[in-house]
Amino acid sequence: MKRTYYLSLLLFLNLTLLLAQQNISGVVQDTEGAPLVGVNIVEKGTTNGTTTDFDGNYIITVADNATLVFSYIGFATVEEATAGRTSINVALAEGVQLDEIMLVGSRSPKRTATDTAVPVDVIDVAEVATQSGRIEVNELLQYAAPSFNANKQSGSDGADHIDPATLRGLGPDQTLVLINGKRRHQSSLINIFGTRGRGNTGTDLNAIPSASIKRIEILRDGASAQYGSDAIAGVINIVLKDRTDEVSGFVSYGAYNTNADVDTSDFQADDYGVWNTDGFRLDTERDGNQIGDDQNFDGGSLKAAINYGVGIGERGYANFTAEYVSKNKTLRPAFDFRKGFGEAAIDGFNFMANVAIPVSDDTEFYAFGGRNYRDTDAFAFTRNGGARVIPSIYPDGFTPRITSNITDNAVTAGFRTELPSEWKVDISNSYGKNNFHYFIKGTLNASLEDVSPTD
Incomplete structure (x- = not known):
């Protein structure tokens, strides 16, 4: 008798649960009647949900008196109550909430969308x-x-x-x-x-x-x-930049910790090189850090910049920027004093100007340009030995360094105006020049043997 009672109670509870649920079906379209594929449909407050098929159709089983939430990227979210309804057709309107795009998983904290035909x-x-x-x-x-x-x-x-x-x-x-x-x-x-x-x-x-x-x-x-x-x-x-009546500056410094934990004082590279974190086998000038017991840091980077703008008339401006950049080498060579591998050293100066001068109410003269000068110093491949190495100069081989002087000049000038017919006219000319000069240090000329220069 007791078993029959429990079985009847279980059937009653199942019947009650079934009566408390209902199937909802329908079609999701845009405002022009085109079906939307992959619209998310979720029972509000739960994880119960589904998506539309290729024809925009869906079917979902929900609790009585539930609320369905329809959401789709680029469209406004819609909520519909299911009480007393078995079919719910929804038309989603294009959303207006995408004024700003937040990127998830990118290296950028934010990118701003502008009102353009393409992103x-x-x-x-x-x-x-x-x-x-x-x-x-x-x-x-x-x-x-x-x-x-x-x-x-x-x-x-x-x-x-x-x-x-x-x-x-x-x-x-x-x-x-x-x-x-x-x-x-x-x-x-x-x-x-x-x-x-x-x-x-x-x-x-x-x-x-x-x-x-x-x-x-x-x-x-x-x-x-x-x-x-x-x-x-x-x-x-x-x-x-075109701002005026403001001075801004920027100073930054950083370096890498190599965790090498090596006392370089005990390493000897004869008279033509030293063990250090800025070049290993260097030329006789020994351009680099000193040997010692604390050489764990390399790649030190320094940037110092200043920007200033001044107004010209009511709408004009002149903005100037000066910037100094210095970066030391990074060195990842394992423990072979001949070899150097890592980022190049840089020592450079930048200058940039941006100017606009009103000529009339609708016309202005503009010009911008600048100059960049950089000295760089980078490792080349190691020469371990052989016929092209002079033992009297480099008994254990050597790593030459490629250095360069880079000069970059650019200027643009022109006039822009707006005609009475609302046509905009812009006439300008640009000039640019880039010079790249190679130099070699810590090398040799095998044909000259012992008298070979190393620079």
């Missing part, structure tokens, strides 16, 4: 520089823009001195770089030796002082349709 990434350089500690434009974009790639090279000839930068994995020369909407000239270096962008000549973004940049705009999709074949990978538009 444009807008990067606040000052904010990224403060958060990341990066000091060069390539490093800032590498940190902030997922589609941008520019890595430091080692033992890669000229690529040690000018970083090859790419968008979307395409060649460096397939990205169009603009300054205030005007074309920027390319570097004089052709990438070789199997580095990224082999055979390409890209734009040296590090020649532009980051302290002079207001924001960077990156256009990827549809760039070539607007700018031509030079922009197959995309367009990078660098907008210079």
Whole structure:
């Protein structure tokens, strides 16, 4: 009798549960009647949910008096009560809540969407520089823009001195770089030796002082349709600062901890080299850190910049930026005093000006440009020995260093005006020049034998 009682109670509870649930079906469309595929439909307050099929149809079992939440990317969310209803058809309207895009999983804290036909990434350089500690434009974009790639090279000839930068994995020369909407000239270096962008000549973004940049705009999709074949990978538009009556400065320093924990005082590299964290086998000038018992830090990077703007009339301005950048080598050679491997050393100065002078109510003269000068010093491949090594000079082999002097000059000037017919006219001319000079240190000429110079 007791078993019959429990069985009847269980059947009653199951029947009550079934009566408390209901099936809801329907179609989800947009405001023009087109079915929406993959719309999320969730019973509010629960994890019970489903999605629409290719025809926009759905069916879901929910509790009595439940509320369904319909959500879809790019469309406004809709809530519908199910009380007394078995069929609910929904039309979703395009949402207006996407004024700002927050990226999840990217290296950028935020990208701002602008009112354009295609997406444009807008990067606040000052904010990224403060958060990341990066000091060069390539490093800032590498940190902030997922589609941008520019890595430091080692033992890669000229690529040690000018970083090859790419968008979307395409060649460096397939990205169009603009300054205030005007074309920027390319570097004089052709990438070789199997580095990224082999055979390409890209734009040296590090020649532009980051302290002079207001924001960077990156256009990827549809760039070539607007700018031509030079922009197959995309367009990078660098907008210079135009603020006035304000002085701002920036100082940053950082270094790497190698954790080598080595006392280099006991290492001997004869008279032609010393064990240290800035060059190992160096030339006779011994350009680098001193030997000692605390050589765990290398790659020290210093940046000091100042920006100042002054107003010209009611609408004009003149904004100036000066920037000094110094980076020591990084060294990752294992424990062979002959070998050097790591980032190149850099010592450079940047200057940039951005000027606009009103000529009339509708016309203004504008000009911008600057100068960059850099000395760089990078490791080449180690020469372990053989017929090309002179034992009297380098008894244990040597690692030559490739140094360079890079000079980059650019200026753009023009007039822009708005006609009574509301047509806008912009006439300008741009000039750019990049010089790249190679030098070798810590090397030799085998044909001269013992009298060979090392520089």
